[in-house]
Amino acid sequence: MPIASNKPRIVQVLDIKEESETVRSLIFRDDLCSKAKPGQFVMVWIPGVDEIPMSISMMGDQSLAGFTVRKVGEASKALFDMKVKNILGIRGPYGMPFTPIFGDVMIVGAGTGLAPLLPLAEILTQKFASINIIIGGKTLSEFVLVDRARKTLLKNNSEIIITSEDGSYGIKGLATDVMESILKKKYIDIIYTCGPELMIKKVFEIAQKFSVPIQASLERIMKCGIGICGSCCIGRYRVCKDGPIFDSKKLEEIIDELGLFRRDHSGMVTMIE
Amino acid sequence: MQVPDLSIEISGFKMKSPLMLASGIFGTSIKLLRRIFETGAGAVVTKSIGYVKRMGYNNPTLVEVYGGYLNAIGLSNPGIKEVYKELSRSKINDLPLIVSLFGAETYEFTEMISLLEDLKVKAYELNISCPHVEGFGAEVCQNSDLVKQLIMAVKAKTRKPLFVKLSQNTTDIVQIAKLAENAGADALTVVNTLKAMAIDIETGRPILANKIGGLSGPAIKPIALRCVYEIYQNVEIPIVGCGGIINWQDAIEFFLAGATAIQIGTGIAYEGLSVFEKIKQGIKDYLILKGKRSVKEIVGFAHSF
Ligand SMILES: Cc1cc2nc3c(=O)[nH]c(=O)nc-3n(C[C@H](O)[C@H](O)[C@H](O)COP(=O)(O)OP(=O)(O)OC[C@H]3O[C@@H](n4cnc5c(N)ncnc54)[C@H](O)[C@@H]3O)c2cc1C
Ligand SMILES: Cc1cc2nc3c(=O)[nH]c(=O)nc-3n(C[C@H](O)[C@H](O)[C@H](O)COP(=O)(O)O)c2cc1C
Ligand code: FES
Numbered sequence A: 001m002p003i004a005s006n007k008p009r010i011v012q013v014l015d016i017k018e019e020s021e022t023v024r025s026l027i028f029r030d031d032l033c034s035k036a037k038p039g040q041f042v043m044v045w046i047p048g049v050d051e052i053p054m055s056i057s058m059m060g061d062q063s064l065a066g067f068t069v070r071k072v073g074e075a076s077k078a079l080f081d082m083k084v085k086n087i088l089g090i091r092g093p094y095g096m097p098f099t100p101i102f103g104d105v106m107i108v109g110a111g112t113g114l115a116p117l118l119p120l121a122e123i124l125t126q127k128f129a130s131i132n133i134i135i136g137g138k139t140l141s142e143f144v145l146v147d148r149a150r151k152t153l154l155k156n157n158s159e160i161i162i163t164s165e166d167g168s169y170g171i172k173g174l175a176t177d178v179m180e181s182i183l184k185k186k187y188i189d190i191i192y193t194c195g196p197e198l199m200i201k202k203v204f205e206i207a208q209k210f211s212v213p214i215q216a217s218l219e220r221i222m223k224c225g226i227g228i229c230g231s232c233c234i235g236r237y238r239v240c241k242d243g244p245i246f247d248s249k250k251l252e253e254i255i256d257e258l259g260l261f262r263r264d265h266s267g268m269v270t271m272i273e
Numbered sequence B: 001m002q003v004p005d006l007s008i009e010i011s012g013f014k015m016k017s018p019l020m021l022a023s024g025i026f027g028t029s030i031k032l033l034r035r036i037f038e039t040g041a042g043a044v045v046t047k048s049i050g051y052v053k054r055m056g057y058n059n060p061t062l063v064e065v066y067g068g069y070l071n072a073i074g075l076s077n078p079g080i081k082e083v084y085k086e087l088s089r090s091k092i093n094d095l096p097l098i099v100s101l102f103g104a105e106t107y108e109f110t111e112m113i114s115l116l117e118d119l120k121v122k123a124y125e126l127n128i129s130c131p132h133v134e135g136f137g138a139e140v141c142q143n144s145d146l147v148k149q150l151i152m153a154v155k156a157k158t159r160k161p162l163f164v165k166l167s168q169n170t171t172d173i174v175q176i177a178k179l180a181e182n183a184g185a186d187a188l189t190v191v192n193t194l195k196a197m198a199i200d201i202e203t204g205r206p207i208l209a210n211k212i213g214g215l216s217g218p219a220i221k222p223i224a225l226r227c228v229y230e231i232y233q234n235v236e237i238p239i240v241g242c243g244g245i246i247n248w249q250d251a252i253e254f255f256l257a258g259a260t261a262i263q264i265g266t267g268i269a270y271e272g273l274s275v276f277e278k279i280k281q282g283i284k285d286y287l288i289l290k291g292k293r294s295v296k297e298i299v300g301f302a303h304s305f
Helices: A074-080 A111-126 A146-153 A175-185 A197-209 A248-253 B030-038 B080-089 B106-116 B138-142 B144-155 B173-183 B218-232 B248-257 B267-271 B275-289
Strands: A009-018 A023-029 A041-046 A050-059 A064-070 A087-094 A104-110 A130-137 A158-164 A190-194 A214-217 A245-247 A261-263 A269-271 B008-010 B013-015 B019-021 B043-045 B062-065 B068-071 B097-101 B123-127 B162-166 B187-190 B194-197 B212-216 B239-242 B261-264
Touching: A009 A064, A023 A050, A023 A074, A023 A087, A041 A074, A050 A074, A050 A111, A064 A074, A064 A111, A104 A111, A104 A175, A104 A197, A111 A130, A111 A146, A111 A190, A111 A214, A130 A146, A130 A175, A146 A158, A158 A175, A175 A197, A190 A197, A197 A214, A197 A248, A214 A248, A245 A248, B019 B030, B019 B275, B030 B043, B068 B218, B080 B106, B097 B106, B106 B123, B106 B144, B123 B144, B144 B162, B144 B173, B162 B173, B173 B187, B173 B218, B187 B218, B212 B218, B218 B239, B218 B248, B239 B248, B248 B261, B248 B275, B261 B275, B267 B275
Parallel strands: A104 A130, A104 A190, A130 A158, A190 A214, B019 B043, B019 B261, B043 B097, B097 B123, B123 B162, B162 B187, B187 B239, B239 B261
Antiparallel strands: A009 A023, A009 A087, A023 A064, A041 A050, A041 A087, A050 A064, A214 A245, A261 A269, B008 B013, B062 B068, B068 B212, B194 B212
C-alpha cells in the first residue's frame, strides 16, 4: 500500500452543507477519496484536537469527496464548526465496502447512518434496481439527508418510507416494524443497513427470519484504521479492516457481541445501552 | 526430503512454529489473538497490560512513514483486573499465550503476576522498553539496578518462562541483555520500537498527538538485526528477534544472526494476516534448499564468519 493512504493528506474544506441543526456535510478535494467505494471510511485529523473515523458520504467528479458529521463530542463538534477554507488531514480510504447487488434491494438507515448508504443507493440506481428505503428516526428534527435520498431515488422504481418514533414525521413507529411488513409481502434480494447498533441487530434478526442476506456497517473505536492495533475488535474481526461492512455470515459469528458490548479507548469491555 | 522441523522450545515452553505475534498488535482481544494463532503463529503476545486502566493517548496514534509506521498508542489497556476477567472467561488452555506486562514499580509487576498465576498463561514478557510513555518504558530499561531487581522479584513469583523485551533506546543494549540474563530472564525479546517522530509540513505540527512515537517496520530491521547479532555473542539464553520482519528472507536473517524465534508486528500492515503462513512456507523451503532438518540448525550461523 502506498504511504499516501496512511499518512494524513491536508485538504481544504471547499463547501459545507447544513443537513440539520447538528449535522453538516463537509466537501473537500481528494483524489483517493473521490474514488472510494460506498461503505469505506477515512480517518479525519483535526489538527490539535483528535483523529476520528468518518464514512465517505459523497464521492464524485473532479476529485471531490465529502463526509457527513453529527456533533456528539469534542472532535465531531470541531468538524461541525469548521468553516470553508479550514484545513483537515485525511487518511484512507479504508475498509471493506458494500457489495452492490442489482436486484430488489431494501435499505434501512437511521440518522447519519444514511451517510454510507446513499452513495451505495446512487450506484444501485445507475443500473436497474428496485429500492425500498426505510429511514427511521426518533423525531422530525433528527432526520438528515432525506432530500438527497429522494433526489437519488426519484429516478427509478423506488419507494421511500419514513418512520419516526414520536409520529412527528412519516409513519409513527420503528423502521424495523415497516421492514417486517414489507418482507411479508415482497421478495427482497438483499438488505443494506447502517445506524444505531441495536437497530442493526434487530434488522439482522428480521432478515434472518425471512432468510434475506444483509450487509451492515458497524462502528467501533478506531485508532490505527489499518488493522493492527486491535482497538476496533468485535469477535474475531477488526471493524476497520475486516469491516466496517459485515455480511450475514460475519454478523452471525459476532452475534454474542453485536448490540451488547463494545470496548472503550482503553480496550475495556463496556455494555451498550 | 522430509519436512523441516520448525518447532522450538524456550525454557520448557514448546512452540510448533518459531513465529510469534509481537505485543500490541491486535490488542488484548483473545478472539483476535486466537485468529492469529490459527494463521500459523507459534505463540501470541498480548498487548502490554498495566496495573491500572489507561486510556492511552489521543489520536492520531499512528502514521506511516517511509519504511515503517510510527505509533504512540500510549499503553492503553483496561488494567490487570479487567484483563484477568477477560482471560478467565475465555478459552485459553490450548492457546500459546504470552502475557506482556508493563509497570512503574516492581510491586505492580509482582502483583499482576500473582493474579495471573492460576490461569493457563504460558509465559510472561516484561515490557521494559516502550519508547514513548514516561516512567514505564525505556527509562526502566536504562536503570540497571531497577531491571535486575525487577527480574529477580518476578522470577521469585512464577515458574513460567520469563521473556524480557529490550529497547534499543538505551546506551548499551548488550549490557542490559547480560544483566537481564544474570537476573534470571529465560529469553530476551529484541527489540521494541525506536523513538521517532513525523511532522506535517502543511500545518507545521507533529502528526502524532503525543508528538513522539515508536518506529516499527522495515526501517528498523537492520538495527534490530544488529542488536540480536551482538547480544547473541554475549548471552546464553534464547533471543526472540523482533523489528521489521515482513517476509521469510527477513526471518532467515534473524535466525542467522542468532534468534531462536522471531516476532512479527507491523508485517501484518504490509502483508495482511497471511504473513505468518507465507513466512513459515518460505522458511521451510529455505531449509530444504540448504539441506537442513530443523530451524535450530541455522540459529547463529552468521557468527561463523
Ligand atoms: C467506520 C466508522 C464510520 C463512521 N462514520 C461516521 C459518519 O459518517 N458520521 C458521523 O457523524 N459519525 C461517524 N462515525 C462515528 C464517529 O467516528 C464518532 O461519533 C466520533 O468519533 C465521535 O468523536 P467525538 O470526539 O466527537 O466524541 P467523543 O465524545 O469523544 O465520543 C463519543 C462516542 O463516539 C465514539 N468515538 C469516539 N472516538 C472514536 C474513534 N476514534 N473511533 C470510533 N468511535 C469513536 C465512541 O463511541 C464515543 O463513545 C463513524 C465511526 C466509524 C467507526
Ligand atoms: C500499534 C503498535 C502497538 C504496539 N504496542 C506494544 C505494546 O503494547 N507492548 C510492547 O512491548 N510492544 C508494542 N509494540 C512494539 C511491537 O511489539 C514490536 O516490538 C515493534 O513494532 C517492532 O516489530 P515490527 O517491526 O515487527 O512491528 C507495538 C507496536 C505497534 C506497531
Ligand atoms: S483501528 Fe486499529 S485494528 Fe482497527
